[in-house]
Amino acid sequence: AQKVTQAQTEISVVEKEDVTLDCVYETRDTTYYLFWYKQPPSGELVFLIRRNSFDEQNEISGRYSWNFQKSTSSFNFTITASQVVDSAVYFCALSVISAGGTSYGKLTFGQGTILTVHP
Amino acid sequence: DAMVIQNPRYQVTQFGKPVTLSCSQTLNHNVMYWYQQKSSQAPKLLFHYYDKDFNNEADTPDNFQSRRPNTSFCFLDIRSPGLGDAAMYLCATSRRDSIREQYFGPGTRLTVT
Numbered sequence: 001a002q003k004v005t006q007a008q009t010e011i012s013v014v015e016k017e018d019v020t021l022d023c024v025y026e027t028r029d030t031t032y033y034l035f036w037y038k039q040p041p042s043g044e045l046v047f048l049i050r051r052n053s054f055d056e057q058n059e060i061s062g063r064y065s066w067n068f069q070k071s072t073s074s075f076n077f078t079i080t081a082s083q084v085v086d087s088a089v090y091f092c093a094l095s096v097i098s099a100g101g102t103s104y105g106k107l108t109f110g111q112g113t114i115l116t117v118h119p
Numbered sequence: 120d121a122m123v124i125q126n127p128r129y130q131v132t133q134f135g136k137p138v139t140l141s142c143s144q145t146l147n148h149n150v151m152y153w154y155q156q157k158s159s160q161a162p163k164l165l166f167h168y169y170d171k172d173f174n175n176e177a178d179t180p181d182n183f184q185s186r187r188p189n190t191s192f193c194f195l196d197i198r199s200p201g202l203g204d205a206a207m208y209l210c211a212t213s214r215r216d217s218i219r220e221q222y223f224g225p226g227t228r229l230t231v232t
Contacts, residue, residue, distance in 0.1 A: 044223055
C-alpha cells in the first residue's frame with residue numbers, strides 16, 4: 001500500500017518569505033510518480049509538477065523548486081519570495097502502476113498543507 | 120481551450136433524492152476519475168474508467184454509481200444521498216499511455232439538506 005505524509009497541516013508566512021512544504025512517501029514499488037497539486041479557494045486542483053522515481057534531478061520553475069531525495073523518500077516543495085496569490089492548499093501525491101492496471105494512475109494524496117501568505 | 124468541465128458547480132439535493140453530477144472533457148483522454156473530497160481532507164478516489172472499463176475502489180459505497188456513455192462524458196450518480204455525502208466531487212482525466220498528470224475539473228460542491 002502507498003502512503004503520503006505531509007507533516008505540516010498549516011503554514012503561515014509573510015509575503016516575500018521563502019517557504020518549504022514537506023512531503024514523505026511510502027511505497028514498495030520501484031516505479032512510481034510523485035506529484036504536487038495546488039488547490040486555491042476556488043476548489044480546482046492545479047497540476048504543478050510530476051516526477052518519476054528514476055529522475056532525482058531537482059527542478060526549478062520560476063519561484064517554485066522541488067527537491068526529490070529517494071534516500072529519504074522525500075519530495076519537498078519550496079516557494080521562493082512567496083506572494084499572496086500562493087495562498088492555497090498544496091497536496092503531494094503518489095502514483096504507481098499496479099499489477100493488472102486495476103488501479104491505473106490512482107493518486108494517493110497526502111492530507112494537504114494549508115499555506116497562507118500574508119501581505 | 121481543452122479542459123475538464125463539471126456541471127453544475129453547486130448542487131443542492133434533499134436527503135434520499137437521487138442526484139447526478141456530470142463531467143465532460145475536450146482533452147480526448149482515455150481515463151476518467153471521480154474523487155470525493157470532504158472538508159479539510161484529501162481527495163479520495165471513488166472509481167475510474169479506463170476507456171470503457173469501469174474500476175470501482177473497494178471502499179466505495181454501492182450508493183455511488185457511474186456511467187461513461189462516450190469518451191467525452193462521465194456521470195456520477197448518487198442514488199440515495201445521505202448527509203455524509205455532502206462534499207466536493209472532482210472529476211479528473213489522464214492519458215492512457217503512461218502515468219501522466221491528472222487534469223482536474225473545477226469540482227461540484229454537493230449539499231444535502
